Structure formats: structure tokens, C-alpha cells
Amino acid sequence: MMRRLAQLCLLTGALWAGLALAAADTPPGFALSSAHPDATAAGVEILEAGGNAFDAAVAVSAALAVVEPTGSGMGGGGFWLLHLADTGRQVMVDGREEAPSAATATLYQNDAGEVVPQLSRDGALAAAIPGQPAALVHLAKEYGRLPLARSLAPAIRLARDGFPVDGPLLARLAYRFQALAKSPAAARVFLPDGGLPAPDSLIRQPDLADMLERLAREGRDGFYTGEYARRLVDGVRAAGGIWRMEDLARYQVREREPITLELDGLRLVSASPPSSGGVVLSQVMQVLSLTEALSRPPVDRKHLVIEALRTAYRDRAAWLGDPDHVDMPITRLTSAEYAAEIAAEIDLEQARRSADLAPPQQLYADRPNTTHFSIIDAEGNRVAATLSINLSFGSAYMVPGTGILLNDEMDDFSAKPGVPNAYGLVGTQANAVGPGRRPLSSMTPTFVETGDRVAVLGTPGGSRIITMVLLGVLATLDGADAQTIVSAPRYHHQYLPDAVYYEPGAFTEAEQAELEARGFTLRSAGREYGNFHAVLWNTADHQLDAAADPRGIGTAAVRLAPAAESP
Numbered sequence: 001m002m003r004r005l006a007q008l009c010l011l012t013g014a015l016w017a018g019l020a021l022a023a024a025d026t027p028p029g030f031a032l033s034s035a036h037p038d039a040t041a042a043g044v045e046i047l048e049a050g051g052n053a054f055d056a057a058v059a060v061s062a063a064l065a066v067v068e069p070t071g072s073g074m075g076g077g078g079f080w081l082l083h084l085a086d087t088g089r090q091v092m093v094d095g096r097e098e099a100p101s102a103a104t105a106t107l108y109q110n111d112a113g114e115v116v117p118q119l120s121r122d123g124a125l126a127a128a129i130p131g132q133p134a135a136l137v138h139l140a141k142e143y144g145r146l147p148l149a150r151s152l153a154p155a156i157r158l159a160r161d162g163f164p165v166d167g168p169l170l171a172r173l174a175y176r177f178q179a180l181a182k183s184p185a186a187a188r189v190f191l192p193d194g195g196l197p198a199p200d201s202l203i204r205q206p207d208l209a210d211m212l213e214r215l216a217r218e219g220r221d222g223f224y225t226g227e228y229a230r231r232l233v234d235g236v237r238a239a240g241g242i243w244r245m246e247d248l249a250r251y252q253v254r255e256r257e258p259i260t261l262e263l264d265g266l267r268l269v270s271a272s273p274p275s276s277g278g279v280v281l282s283q284v285m286q287v288l289s290l291t292e293a294l295s296r297p298p299v300d301r302k303h304l305v306i307e308a309l310r311t312a313y314r315d316r317a318a319w320l321g322d323p324d325h326v327d328m329p330i331t332r333l334t335s336a337e338y339a340a341e342i343a344a345e346i347d348l349e350q351a352r353r354s355a356d357l358a359p360p361q362q363l364y365a366d367r368p369n370t371t372h373f374s375i376i377d378a379e380g381n382r383v384a385a386t387l388s389i390n391l392s393f394g395s396a397y398m399v400p401g402t403g404i405l406l407n408d409e410m411d412d413f414s415a416k417p418g419v420p421n422a423y424g425l426v427g428t429q430a431n432a433v434g435p436g437r438r439p440l441s442s443m444t445p446t447f448v449e450t451g452d453r454v455a456v457l458g459t460p461g462g463s464r465i466i467t468m469v470l471l472g473v474l475a476t477l478d479g480a481d482a483q484t485i486v487s488a489p490r491y492h493h494q495y496l497p498d499a500v501y502y503e504p505g506a507f508t509e510a511e512q513a514e515l516e517a518r519g520f521t522l523r524s525a526g527r528e529y530g531n532f533h534a535v536l537w538n539t540a541d542h543q544l545d546a547a548a549d550p551r552g553i554g555t556a557a558v559r560l561a562p563a564a565e566s567p
């Protein structure tokens, strides 16, 4: 029997007064959190040298490209969500990769029309045109205070002098060994003498150092045109890829309005298409509000979260893609009316079933890759950035003489309607491969603003990114500190496969039994996942708080401005 669920709570004036007050204030210093200690140190160096959060974002992005080559890089792309303290403007810098002009909807299918997954995952054909070099130049020029060369300096040092091989890097080198070994340039950097490097031995990337210096000197043209671009195109084509010089030349960073939701005294600012993150979060948060999920017992809250996700991921699969190529019903998908229709479908006594569009697929073993960092500077500028080359080491193909490990972001397209990608995600024509299109992403850099807190959140994790950020938003609303937000055990549902995947500890035994009794299929994820980075500014008590996910090796830093330290 359907239980009647409650009405939408309305925005209260009192909380908004708090938000206005918060905007006029400044933080007591700066705080940041990233997935690698050397990248966090690069950000600290630039902020202490007088850079703002945007300069620090350039430094952290470039450093991660060097020291966390599994996750993101100059051969990849990402979304940088910005908050400009002086005007309050919020914008998403879209540096997502773009399909080359020769890409067609059936590029990753064989003659029989079957999808060949390897083609969009390993090697040069899997690579889309990178966006990160253009995005870093754009960030420095439009928003930074320091010269690009200064912000890139820590990364250039790390690439030239080398950095020690850490445990997670070694594990992922072993995991992607076969694919990397096929690329002589990648093998020269990462597989000395054809084998795995010794722990703590130095990885030096002189070609990448040269490339970063060239970018500092020549700006975007140093990557996208001329002799360096020729080297990239020749290398890609020699390895079976389809890039052309004009694909690089026409690549442009796009500035997009973020998805914003104002609800119950909360303001959520998140990634807009070509990311699906903000649309899914906005829909889910409204369904949770209508069903009063946050004030219910934990097991009911989890039930409602899973049901809201089921519909939102179904809509993701059905509708979303590149906003420059596809008309999407974003207004309806994020409307209060639609959320009310979804809420009315949910029965707190019985799980629903996802439509059986495709046989249940095992989720791809998504080894940690992609990366997220969060920054707030002492003026109140903010950056939430999620960057990627897709799977670990991207396509595992390094273009000879460039230092660039190419992404395999083409796998984020739907290679054929209904056929799952590496993350088990399905899609329609809305996310088909096509020339110049940007593949639909799950990356969800997000700001949460309540009357007394500002949170800068995000994580890698493929299709699970959106659910992790959602749980982070809910924990922020519960008043959790940064460490609790990044550490909390996670659970996930993405419509198909029709199962709830959970980390150890996400459900109590009683909750597990109850959810199963209500008809949910629960499956252990078998391990921990994600690498969440959170920075919190408690505007009410003037405190900064930051934390890096204990599942990774990243670090957080909080530095109070001298004035704030004196009594």
C-alpha cells in the first residue's frame, strides 16, 4: 500500500538572511584538499605566493597531471566550478574532452553492430580531444592573479625532477600493465626496463615538463596548433586513431551556467551538462525534500534515497548528453512538479523494480582514477574541480615525444542505445558518439550553501560520483564535519543494474534485513570506493575545516590568515 508522503517544505526567509550575511564575510584563511600530498603542497605554495583560489586550481590541476597520472592529466579534461567572491558570480568552466570530427555513432561497433568495448577504452581510438590544457590557460587568464608560468612552476618541477612511486600508483600500474606496455612512450616513463617500478623510485617526465613550459610560454596555441599539435595528431593516427589538426585547432573551453537548486534554506550549485551530476542531484534532493527523507529513521531515508536515484539515473540514461548538440528537458527534469510525480510513485513498504531494458551487467572494476580537489581562499573565492582521463591511465596510450597520456573518455558515450559502458551506464541517441560532441559525464563538483555553512565537495568514482556527492550533501545538512563527510560508508543505485551496491558498513545488519524485506537487491561492492575531498567554511563560527578521503593518499591543508590567528 502506498504510504502518503509529505509536502514540499518552503524556503524560509530566516535562512536566506543568514546566506546574505555569509556572502559579505570572508574566511579566516584558506583551505584545500586534493588527492595527492604534492598537489596539495603545490596549491599551498601558490596561495602563499599571493595567488587566489583560481591560480591554486591551475597549480593543483597541473600537479595532479604529473603525480596522479592514473586519474587526470593534460591529455584529459574536467569541470572547474568557480565562485567569485567579489561579485558572487558562479560559473562552470567546461574543459570536457570532445569527440574528433571523424567520429560516428557506430565507431565502437563491429560489422555485426555489436559494441567492442576495448575500442573505446584502450589505445588511441579511445581518445577524445583534450580540454585540460585550454582550461588551465583560460582559468589563469580570466580569473587568476599570477602569471600562468608561476602557477605551473610546481608541476614543471615535479615532472622534471621526478616524484616517488606511491602504493596506489604501483597498484594501478600493475592493473593497467598490459595496456601501458603496448605504448612505448608510456612504458618508457612508467615501466622502467619493461617491468613495474620499484616502490619509492622516481618517475621523471621530461616531455611533460617541456609541454607545460611550452603552455606557459605560448598559451593554448602551444598545445592546439603548430608543431606540437602535429606531433599529437601524427602519433594518434600512427596508433590507429582518427584525430585531425582542425579538431585540436577548434577546441574551445565553454563557460556554462551551473545547475542551481534553492530548497529548504539550502542552495546547491553543481555541474551542468555535459555533466549529468547537477541534474540528478537537483531531482533527487527535491524528491527527498517532498518525502521528508532527512527527518525519517535511517532505513527509511536510505530507501527514499535509493528510489529517488533509480528514477534520476533512468532519466540520465534517457535524456542527457552534450547541450551544444542535444535538446534536453532540463527544466522539467529539475522541476518541483516532476519531483512531486516521482515522490508519489514511491512506496515506503516496497522497493520498485527498474524496467528491464538490458540484462543486468556487472559493474566494471572501476579502479580509483579521475580526481577531485576543493579550495576556498581567504577572500572567499572557491573552486570545486573534478578532472579525468576516464579509466586508470586513460587509454594507456602516450603520444611519442609529447609526454601526453591520452584519455579514453569516448567510452562515456553510449556506443549503442541500451548497451552499458564501463560503468554499467546505458544511454540513448542523446549521448551517441558524434563529431564534435562532448560525452556525458557523471563528474559533479558541487557547492552547498546553507545559512551557516559553505561546503565545496566532489570525488572521482565513475557512475557512483553523483551518489557519493549526494551522500556528502546530506551529511553536510546533518551538520557533519569534513572528516565525517569524506569518510562515511557509501551506497549506490543507478537504475540499471537494478541493485544497491554498498561499501562495508553502509548498512547495519538490521537495515540490510529490512531493505531486503522491502524488495531491494543488495550487493556488496566488495571493497571501498571513491576519493572524496571536502572543504567547509562555517560562516557562523568563522571556522575552516578540510579533509581528504581516508580511502586515498590525499591531504588537506588549512592555513589561518595572520590577522585571524591573533587573539
Ligand code: DON
Binding pocket: 366, 367, 368, 369, 370, 371, 388, 389, 390, 391, 409, 412, 440, 441, 442, 443, 459, 460, 461, 462, 463, 465
Ligand atoms: O566523466 C565521467 O563521468 C567519467 N569519465 C569519470 C570516471 C571516473 O570517475 C573513474 N573513477 N573511478
